[in-house]
Amino acid sequence: MKILLLAGTSEAREFAELAATDGHQVLASLAGVTRLPKPYPVPTRHGGFGGQKAQLDFLQEGAFDAIIDATHPFATRIAPRSQRIAERLDVPYLRLLRPAWTAGPEDRWHVIATPGEAAQHIPISARVLLATGAMSLEEWSGLAGDRILFCRRVDPTDTPFPFEGGWIIGRPPFSIEDEVEVLRGRQITHIVCKNAGGPARAKLDAARQLGLPVIMQSRPPMPDCPIAETPQEAMRWLNTLKR
Incomplete structure (x- = not known):
């Protein structure tokens, strides 16, 4: 399958490794905030899409089979926008969202x-x-x-x-x-x-x-879409899409 991976987290890198090993064609997309990010094991693009229309055009031209959104939990612009575009194009979309931290009894x-x-x-x-x-x-x-x-x-x-x-x-x-x-x-x-x-x-x-x-x-409200907490869960979801 051809996958667009919206990356930038450690979970994104781990998912890229798993998906590539499983034979998927993965393109990782980084916003370009960090000058020298740790390399991904898959082809990688750097920089924003240039707005909603440009991202929509990019996804249409790329003919992706699925979108894995593994951006930061506080990526309050790119994540909702990507979900809307995926719904418009009828492309399966998954949010890879790691669990939040919780306070222990000694934390203030x-x-x-x-x-x-x-x-x-x-x-x-x-x-x-x-x-x-x-x-x-x-x-x-x-x-x-x-x-x-x-x-x-x-x-x-x-x-x-x-x-x-x-x-x-x-x-x-x-x-x-x-x-x-x-x-x-x-x-x-x-x-x-x-x-x-x-x-x-x-x-x-x-x-x-x-x-x-x-x-x-605290985090923004949870998105109304499929959610995986780990790269392994994301892979299991992806495998349900295989035909």
């Missing part, structure tokens, strides 16, 4: 629905790690001014940090020891993150170890 989480709620849980003069990605920095601008903010990003940049604080450059995966060093070195008092789920939870384990509060943004 404050769950919020929107970035605007974060300030309610973070006092003035706090030193805050925004583990939310550089692309979403503006969403948390309401915390600026009275607090010192730090934001982690993968690639170095010449763009000045827009608030008091600064960038933290680092490429995952991170160990708990790495995260403890970052938190202590910047004297972080609060962590803000999105509930992305997956294995990259060392920052949460480090926060638990240091007794730091975490302001956790």
Whole structure:
């Protein structure tokens, strides 16, 4: 089968390996946010589609048999748009969506629905790690001014940090020891993150170890479509489409 894999997560890479091994023709599509992403074991395109019509045209011309959407759980534009296009073209669509993180008894989480709620849980003069990605920095601008903010990003940049604080450059995966060093070195008092789920939870384990509060943004509503939590589940779904 010819598959368009909307990629960008570790699950996407694992699915690409499984599908290619099973003999499927897979094209991975990356948004191009990271300069040097880890290579995929299948042909890969980089960059956005250029809007809904351009993506629709791309899918029509590609004559794909299925779409596996393994983008980030907070990909609130490309995921719903891809689902709508798939429905319009009558192409089977699956959302590969890893389970969300859950708090343990020793965690100090404050769950919020929107970035605007974060300030309610973070006092003035706090030193805050925004583990939310550089692309979403503006969403948390309401915390600026009275607090010192730090934001982690993968690639170095010449763009000045827009608030008091600064960038933290680092490429995952991170160990708990790495995260403890970052938190202590910047004297972080609060962590803000999105509930992305997956294995990259060392920052949460480090926060638990240091007794730091975490302001956790909950996920967008679940999509109304077939969902797989693991690449193996996605492969089982794909195999039901074989004729």
